Amino acid sequence: MAKHESTNLPITDWAEADKPREKLLSKGKNALSEAELIAIIIGSGSRRETAVGLAKRILNSANNDLNKLSRYSIADLMKFKGVGEAKAIAITAALELGRRRELGEGEEKRFIRHSRDSHNFIAPVLRDLNHEEFWVLFLNRAHLILGKERISIGGFSATVVDPKVVFKKALDRNASSVILVHNHPSGSLKASQADIDLTKKLVGAGELLDITVLDHLIVAQEGYFSFSDAGLL
Numbered sequence: 001m002a003k004h005e006s007t008n009l010p011i012t013d014w015a016e017a018d019k020p021r022e023k024l025l026s027k028g029k030n031a032l033s034e035a036e037l038i039a040i041i042i043g044s045g046s047r048r049e050t051a052v053g054l055a056k057r058i059l060n061s062a063n064n065d066l067n068k069l070s071r072y073s074i075a076d077l078m079k080f081k082g083v084g085e086a087k088a089i090a091i092t093a094a095l096e097l098g099r100r101r102e103l104g105e106g107e108e109k110r111f112i113r114h115s116r117d118s119h120n121f122i123a124p125v126l127r128d129l130n131h132e133e134f135w136v137l138f139l140n141r142a143h144l145i146l147g148k149e150r151i152s153i154g155g156f157s158a159t160v161v162d163p164k165v166v167f168k169k170a171l172d173r174n175a176s177s178v179i180l181v182h183n184h185p186s187g188s189l190k191a192s193q194a195d196i197d198l199t200k201k202l203v204g205a206g207e208l209l210d211i212t213v214l215d216h217l218i219v220a221q222e223g224y225f226s227f228s229d230a231g232l233l
Helices: 002-006 020-027 034-042 051-061 085-107 115-126 163-172 193-208
Strands: 133-139 145-153 177-183 212-220 223-226
Touching: 020 034, 034 051, 034 085, 115 133, 115 145, 115 177, 115 212, 115 223, 133 163, 145 163, 163 177, 163 193, 177 193, 193 212
Parallel strands: 177 212
Antiparallel strands: 133 145, 133 177, 212 223
């Protein structure tokens, strides 16, 4: 479809097969590129640029990574010529729906067998944040998740965690074990000395209450780090 797109013709002048909405109807949603899907969301481009061209420009700025794009604020999106507040809100809402769908799918995977299960369950909550948050997953003896809860919110590089809060919530849920999770907005998957010290502190507190700390995950956009897999527990 590049032939019509490169001429910057308005979508109404494109061949029928090259119009995103018509293409979706005739060929199905899987036939559309990510740029075409975003073009449908924003609805229109400008006199000098098609909606698909604008969508491609936005995607290119995020290295064609939807996870990275989902971190853009309304203000970030409005920096693109041709994107006003309404279009920026529409893009943000669509990406948030995708995140919530992924999170909903994670809720069904409630049995934790290894670190990948834990990551898949909690990653949609944390990986797109621009600040640190500390969460805990509460499990029963069969390693079924009883629930999850945010313990604290911090800045870009740190968050404060009170062991008394963590284990009070675990006792309230009759949890037999917990999995600690926090994110690194910087993208680093390396455990800091502060991360290691906090983990040891929480492991020790859990032992006194007969609540096992099964793992501590560090979540970033490009993956995760598991204290258990690394032999640090």
